[in-house]
Amino acid sequence: MTAAKNPIDFLWFIPTAGDGIYLGSNELTRAPDHRYLREIASAVDRLGYSGVLLPTGVACEESFVTAAALATHTESLKFLVAIRPGTASPAYYARLATALDRVSDGRLLLNIVVGGSPSELAGDGIFLPHDERYDHAEEFFTVWEDLLSKGQADLNGKHIRAKNARLGFRPTQWPRPPLYFGGSSDAAIEFAAGRVDKYLTWGEPPAQAKEKIDAVRAAAARKGRELSFGIRLHFIVRETDEEAWAAADRLISRLSDETIRETQARFATESDSVGQRRMAALHNGRRDKLEVSPNLWAGVGLVRAGAGTALVGSPETVAARLREYQQIGIETVIGSGYPHLEEAYRIAELLFPKLGLGKAAKNENERSEFGDSAVFAGGGHSGGFRAASGS
Numbered sequence: 158m159t160a161a162k163n164p165i166d167f168l169w170f171i172p173t174a175g176d177g178i179y180l181g182s183n184e185l186t187r188a189p190d191h192r193y194l195r196e197i198a199s200a201v202d203r204l205g206y207s208g209v210l211l212p213t214g215v216a217c218e219e220s221f222v223t224a225a226a227l228a229t230h231t232e233s234l235k236f237l238v239a240i241r242p243g244t245a246s247p248a249y250y251a252r253l254a255t256a257l258d259r260v261s262d263g264r265l266l267l268n269i270v271v272g273g274s275p276s277e278l279a280g281d282g283i284f285l286p287h288d289e290r291y292d293h294a295e296e297f298f299t300v301w302e303d304l305l306s307k308g309q310a311d312l313n314g315k316h317i318r319a320k321n322a323r324l325g326f327r328p329t330q331w332p333r334p335p336l337y338f339g340g341s342s343d344a345a346i347e348f349a350a351g352r353v354d355k356y357l358t359w360g361e362p363p364a365q366a367k368e369k370i371d372a373v374r375a376a377a378a379r380k381g382r383e384l385s386f387g388i389r390l391h392f393i394v395r396e397t398d399e400e401a402w403a404a405a406d407r408l409i410s411r412l413s414d415e416t417i418r419e420t421q422a423r424f425a426t427e428s429d430s431v432g433q434r435r436m437a438a439l440h441n442g443r444r445d446k447l448e449v450s451p452n453l454w455a456g457v458g459l460v461r462a463g464a465g466t467a468l469v470g471s472p473e474t475v476a477a478r479l480r481e482y483q484q485i486g487i488e489t490v491i492g493s494g495y496p497h498l499e500e501a502y503r504i505a506e507l508l509f510p511k512l513g514l515g516k517a518a519k520n521e522n523e524r525s526e527f528g529d530s531a532v533f534a535g536g537g538h539s540g541g542f543r544a545a546s547g548s
C-alpha cells in the first residue's frame with residue numbers, strides 16, 4: 158500500500174489510570190508511576206506520534222501536572238490535556254493552561270471533558286443535570302477564552318460569575334491553544350458546533366461515526382463555523398490478521414462473565430453519557446458478537462468505560478480501515494493498545510509505514526552504517542552481515 162496523500166495525525170494515549178496485559182484481571186498489571194509514563198512519552202515522541210492524550214477522572218493521575226512533567230522529557234510531542242469545567246474556576250484554568258502552554262513551548266492542546274458520571278461529578282461539587290452541564294461549560298469557556306485572548310474577563314452568568322478576572326501572561330499559542338472535545342448528545346453537538354476546533358468520537362463503526370460527523374458539521378455550519386474531526390480507537394495490529402485476532406482473544410481471556418455483567422450494570426446506572434450508551438449498545442455485554450463492523454472489535458468496552466473498540470488486523474488491513482474513516486472526514490487518530498509502551502512500538506513499526514508516518518515520513522533508513530545492509534544479525538559484537546544482493 159502506498160503512503161497516504163493526506164497523512165493521518167496520529168496521537169497516542171498516556172495510561173494515567175494504569176496499564177496491563179489482560180483486561181479484567183489483576184495479573185500482570187502496571188501502576189501508572191511517573192517513570193513508566195515517562196518511558197511511554199519519550200518512546201512516542203521519538204517514534205513520530207504527534208501527541209498524547211491525558212484523560213481526567215477520579216482514577217487518573219492529574220492531567221495538567223502529569224503533562225507538565227512529561228513535557229520536560231519530550232521534544233515535539235503535543236499534550237492533549239483534559240480540562241473539566243467546574244472542577245476549578247475558569248480564571249484558575251486560564252492560568253494553568255497558559256502556564257502549561259508556555260512551559261511546553263506551545264505544545265498544549267485541550268480536551269474539554271464535560272463529564273458523564275453524575276456521582277463522580279458530585280464529588281467535584283457539580284450537581285447539574287446533563288444538558289445544563291453544557292450551558293455551564295459555555296459560560297465557563299466564555300470567561301476562559303476572554304482571559305487568554307484579552308487578559309481580562311467579566312461575566313454575570315447563570316452558572317459562572319467572574320468580576321474583573323485577570324491573566325498576567327499570554328499563552329504561547331495566542332489567542333488560545335486548540336480546543337478538542339467529545340460528546341454525543343444533542344447538547345454536546347450544539348456546544349461543539351459553537352465552541353471547539355476538533356470534534357472527537359469514540360470508535361464507532363464508520364456509518365455511525367459519519368452520521369454524527371454530518372450532524373456536527375451541519376450544526377457548525379448554522380453558526381458559520383467549520384470543525385475538523387478525530388477518532389479515539391484502540392489498536393491490535395500484528396503481522397497477520399490471524400495473529401491479531403488471537404491477540405484480541407488473549408486480551409480478554411481472563412475476563413469473567415461475572416465481571417462483564419457487574420461492569421456493564423455499573424456503567425448503566427452510574428453514567429448519563431449518550432456516548433457511553435452508544436459504546437455499550439455495540440456489544441450489549443455479549444462476548445460472542447464482538448466484531449461490530451469489519452475489523453472493529455468491541456471487546457475492550459466489555460470492561461473499560463469510554464473508548465471501547467479496537468481495530469484488529471494486519472498492518473495492511475488496519476491501514477485500509479483507517480482510510481475508510483479518513484473518507485468520512487477524520488483527520489486525527491488517538492490510538493492506544495495494551496500494554497501502552499510495547500503497543501506504541503508495534504503500531505509505529507508495523508502500521509506507520511503503511512500510513513506514511515514516523516520514519517517512513519522522514520525517509521529515514523532503519524540502519525545507517527556505511528555500505529551495510531539492513532539485515533539484523535542479533536546485535537552481537539561482530540556486527541551485521543551483508544545480505545545477498547537483491548534480497
Ligand SMILES: Cc1cc2nc3c(=O)[nH]c(=O)nc-3n(C[C@H](O)[C@H](O)[C@H](O)COP(=O)(O)O)c2cc1C
Binds near residue numbers: 269342357
Ligand atoms: C475522545 C474522548 C475522550 C474523552 N475523555 C474523557 C475523560 O478523560 N474523562 C471523562 O470523564 N470523560 C471523557 N470523555 C467523555 C466525554 O467528555 C463526555 O463527558 C461524555 O461522553 C458525556 O457526553 P454525552 O452525554 O454528551 O455523550 C471523552 C470522550 C471522548 C469522545
